[in-house]
Amino acid sequence: MTAEANPVPATSGTERAEDDLTPYGGVVADAAWRDEVLRLAEQHNAVILAHNYQLPEIQEIAHHVGDSLGLSRIAAECDADTIVFCGVHFMAETAKMLAPEKRVIIPDARAGCSLADSITAAELREWKAEHPGAVVVSYVNTTAEVKAETDICCTSSNAVEVVESIPADREVLFCPDQFLGAHVKRETGRQNMHIWAGECHVHAGINGPELADQAAANPDADLFVHPECGCATSALYLAGEGIVPEERVRILSTGGMLDAARETGARSVLVATEIGMLHQLRKAAPEIDFRAVNERASCRYMKMITPAALLRALREGADEVHVDPEVAARGRESVRRMIAIGRPGGGE
Structure with a gap:
């Protein structure tokens, strides 16, 4: 383990400087690093949570790996005093909303999300004013402020169920992901559903022609598509x-x-999502050949949570995440309504 090299000043969430996103570096994820991270976590009674899209070395040292909502539930239910959320900023916010009494830190608060940033609370309020009486359904991949303006949250695994729970005569405003919204509209056949034109820049970049080319080159492969x-x-x-x-x-x-990886009889699977997911899939079913549809589909923000950033977080308690209590209370209700409709399965 080497010393941290030239750390850059941290900013919070969407306030990050787009031209200054150099990840924290200078630390090798060796045995000494692992021992120190785990020692500090025990010293501070901290639990390390890592999203499926994190670097493999971060996934391997985390106490829990999963989707953002599942990890936020763990944050709320565990006995730890401190939650170290290795993911992007909105995920740490959600954990803080569901566990307001705990200290939540993200190893690099500049790790934002293009999808969460694609709609603001002000924009959502303006959209709601144009459609009085509409029910707002927001993907969990949104900021705390947007969740506070939302009627019901959803995950990608239960978005169809959430929209189907809304009376047929009520308009639905679905945000922010246009591709998930299109999927839900296709599945439900709902015509009074309006979809916000937001997107995850990584997922949007996995296009149809390259999927078709990969499928043609691997005719026996299953296709797992987010x-x-x-x-x-x-x-x-x-x-x-x-x-x-x-x-x-x-x-x-x-x-x-x-779940599908553990159940499929396929010998190979083409995966259309952020490439960090391949690490967990290969662990779940090592006998299957998992390949990325687009090997360049890597989220620069997810990859900002480096070994150096995690070590810094545990040593310095940086960067702590705060959510206004009123905003958190309102946002929590939108998440609870989602859970009441039906326990969301695999999350986002």
């Missing part, structure tokens, strides 16, 4: 045209991908 992906419609087209057998095409959340 509904945030720009290629989700193309995957369903391939199935509908018989180019790929329908049973081989699966539109799945990250948790759903892990």
